[in-house]
Amino acid sequence: MRYFARRFTFLIGTLWVAITLNFLIPRLMPGNPASVMMAKFMGRGQPINPAALHAIEVMLGISHASLMSQYWQYLGQVVRFNFGLSYTQFPYSVRYVIGQALPWTLGLVGLSTILSFIIGTGLGILAAWRRNKMTDTIVTSLSAFTNAFPYFWFALVAVYFLSFIHNWFPLTGAYAIGTSPTFSIGFILDVIHHGFLPALTIVISSMGGWLLGMRNNMINTLGEDYVLLATAKGLKNRWVAGMYVARNAILPNITGFAMALGFVVAGSLLTEVVFAYPGIGYALYNAVINEDYPLMQGIFLIIVLCVIVANFAADLLYVLVDPRVRRGRA
């Protein structure tokens, strides 16, 4: 229970830091967004009409109240998920735009992250078990390579060969143009067909990290005395690897899973851009190129929220797999 309370405090603390950063960044940057906007529409060097400037400030919600009172007001809005109106998708609210995009990202990124964790960890066990053999060398070198390339670049190349040249998969989007989301078998198959390639590129680009981590943990654990004892007792190698070594070696990887989630989310944001997948990443990209600041900030907070909630879930999972934490000793 104390463990739970500690993790929960951390969750709230992280969230608070993210919200505060989100509040401070635009206000600490030089320049007034309203005058920037004026300058963009009217051309630089034009005299600025104070009435027009004020109108834009009201529209953008810029107030000249003290920083502290703005902060309280901002906190109140964030707690109610009120992020204002999107500039580019006016008159839709930021909350509406995020609500439309979020399920796609959770489905795509969530599924592919779990798949990549399972496959990567599994291959890591294999590589450690057969270390310095052929399998290990190939698998480890390959993951050193896949670990080092940008997700979005691999996605570009995959689109080119599999969709453009061979037409096996659709080029962009999450479902066929002209259809609208329904719960029919045809639509679900269409979504799977569209999502397969983005998911594949995320799995391949992120698998290497889990693999290398698991391999290192396994090799460390293989040297423990209890493993030697288990082998000496005459237990089957496969049994020792699975029940003695892997079970202990996976613990740091679960912590790693929680931590590395941020990286995976970042990588998949760019993958969404390549596939024009209607998720959060693509929405963020559009917000950035159209300078839609309220949308951008809202999306940032939602991404942070998802990542730290997933992190919290991984911490809870840790309690299930490691009894030492339950008894409050770790």
Place this chain on the structure above:
Amino acid sequence: MNTTTVQVSTNGSVTPTRPAWAEVWLMIIKTLWRNRKSRVGLILLAVFVFVACTGHLLAPYSVNDSSFATSAGPSARHWLGTTQAGQDVFSELLVGTASSIITSFSVGAIATILAMLIGITSGYVTGWLDDVLSFITNVFLVMPGLPLLIVLASYAPGKNLVLIIFIVGFTSWPWGARVLRSQVSTLRTRDFVIAARLAGDSSTRILVREILPNMLSLVIAGFLGSALFGLLTAVGLEFLGLGDPSQVSWGSMLYWAQNAGALMNGQWGWILAPGLCIAIFGMSLVLINFGFDEISNPRLRGDNE
């Protein structure tokens, strides 16, 4: 394993013999060279650094020369084709190597210095300062970096390489800080550190003379990791158009290639080449890091290597 000044104990940390700086470096280089993976990494890295230094001399054309046919595919005269503005892609690739590698190493350096300051302080002191620093480290570790960077970079006035380097550097230190903190907190209670403290050495002297040499391999491994992370992040930002598009680098090449719809025009060279360079450069860093893993953890050493 050869006997060297540093004896590495079974739990992956270092036993109390105090090595001299020069010997530490020598041992690191020797171990890296003995390991097949990190030797390949060192050679690859050397090639990239060479190209970075001489890229503008090696390039067949000037990157400012836009007199060629636009959006051409690979040919004998233009190995990787030309851009939509009529520049030679292969020349851009060679010249861009320098700014990409500078970005990568500068981010690595900034992140490593911050990680050392925060991680070592937090590991060496105890009490509230450690708690506060650890909390900050963990928060930034969990925080997804790229969305934060996107927000920062969109609000930042102007777009240039130095700015990208600084904001990426200032957000990529937490991993290193965490690793260094745990290492310092185990070294802090070792006999040789206690001996130095009893002898009246100052904290700074203990940190620099006793503790730092014993975790040099961790620091360098952290540097390589941050350099890779920094390159990938900077490339991602440049791809989104948040970098300086007029600066020739691997990331801005990908940005322009994507904007020009390079793949759909059959200009695969323009997309494939910068990405491959990023991946191979990154792989060289990962391979060198394998060697460092084996220095700080002898169990990872293979029997036949």
